[in-house]
Amino acid sequence: MPDTDIISLDAMGGDFGTSVSIAGAALALERRPQLSFLLHGDESAIKGELAGFPALAKKSGIVPAEVHVAMDDKPSKALRAGRWKSGMWRSVESVKNGDAAVCISAGNTGALMAMARFCLRTMPGIDRPAMAALWPTMKGESVVLDVGANVGADAGQLVDFALMGSAMARALYDLDRPTVGLLNIGVEEVKGQEDVREAGQRLREAELENLHYHGFVEGDDLGKGTVDVVVTEGFAGNIALKTAEGTAKQIASYLRSAMGRTIMARIGYFFARNAFEQLREKMDPRKVNGAVFLGLNGVVIKSHGGTDAEGFAAAVEMGHDMVANAIMDKIATDLRSIKEVPEMSKSAET
Structure with missing residues (x-):
């Protein structure tokens, strides 16, 4: 069983990408110091944002990803092009592999559902x-x-x-x-x-x-x-x-x-x-x-794409409560x- 305090983030997802996901994770960490994070996405962009949040940087690991799933990508295209290479896929996969307890993404809803269902499968x-x-x-x-x-x-x-x-x-x-x-x-x-x-x-x-x-x-x-x-x-x-x-x-x-x-x-x-x-x-x-994707062999939370740091932190906290x-x-x-x-x-x- 994965540690329930490890959160996997699609750091590049949403309308504002790392600027919101990293700030939101930092805010969630302030309120729940036991959390730690796996941040999936463009390594240089993530490191640039983490520089402003040293406490979060100490509690986070970066998982580089070559592909970013755009908000307007069709789910079928995102699944073909982003599978195994995108931050979205790898953030879900970390739950499947037991490296994290829950995945949080503000990215493309259809693509996230397609990847989550393909990767995690539905519960019996x-x-x-x-x-x-x-x-x-x-x-x-x-x-x-x-x-x-x-x-x-x-x-x-x-x-x-x-x-x-x-x-x-x-x-x-x-x-x-x-x-x-x-x-x-x-x-x-x-x-x-x-x-x-x-x-x-x-x-x-x-x-x-x-x-x-x-x-x-x-x-x-x-x-x-x-x-x-x-x-x-x-x-x-x-x-x-x-x-x-x-x-x-x-x-x-x-x-x-x-x-x-x-x-x-x-x-x-x-x-x-x-x-x-x-x-x-x-x-x-x-x-x-x-919004929670229920019925999969793992917990995935879809944050609103246009939310700010406070909203993203709420999604992180919901995911943590669920697991x-x-x-x-x-x-x-x-x-x-x-x-x-x-x-x-x-x-x-x-």
Whole structure:
């Protein structure tokens, strides 16, 4: 088993490359001094950034890579050209080889998923991996998946997503039995697509020890925090995620505009600035940056490509929490339990 404190970074990935990944790693190291890093990418560029972070330099090893995967590369092209030579591939491969416990990349999402799936393979019993994200709610945070790895999902795959999301919630939130809901167009059992209704029936009848099936949830339940885990297929999940991100930016823009419009508004902001600071903290997408590729034989975290050092550090910390709390073991345990229910084993046998 790899040391859970060793983090593998695709140092060149994202819109800003090493300037963000190295600064983010340094920030994560300040908060978690036990961490150490394998930095994959252009050696001279990495060394240049590390010069400004001597503490990180002492806790890092550099793994040179000849190829950089661009943000607009097609996954098939990146896999052909970048396999074995790119920093992205080698950062994933270090997890496969046991040199690191988790891989973090802000690079091309499609290429990263293709490489991670090709290199690590899916866990036994998992048909498709899923991308899971943390979602700020009125009650704290929820896990939402899939947010973009799969367009469409059958009933068995939705059940797999529920198991993996529940395991993630248990790992991150110290919950014994997270509540899980299936995203639907209504809460009534007769509504929605057949696959969603069938998945709900399977989860209800299974009565799993590590998961409490709540039932169907609607779009407004995501922000309410009605359940700990919201399950959907990747098309709807990605639209929901991007809509939420856009709405948060829209509200922030409205507030900035309103607060500076008149002298009275600026005076009002002065007296209410603590409340506005708290609001900004809650709406800050950097705090929940990072989508997890669940269902692979290793943990891979996809950071937002346009994030800053604070956001990248959050992705590093999420990855560390996942492996420190044995996310892989929890998923494997839940998969074994689901196979004990005959009608639930359909997706595992495909």
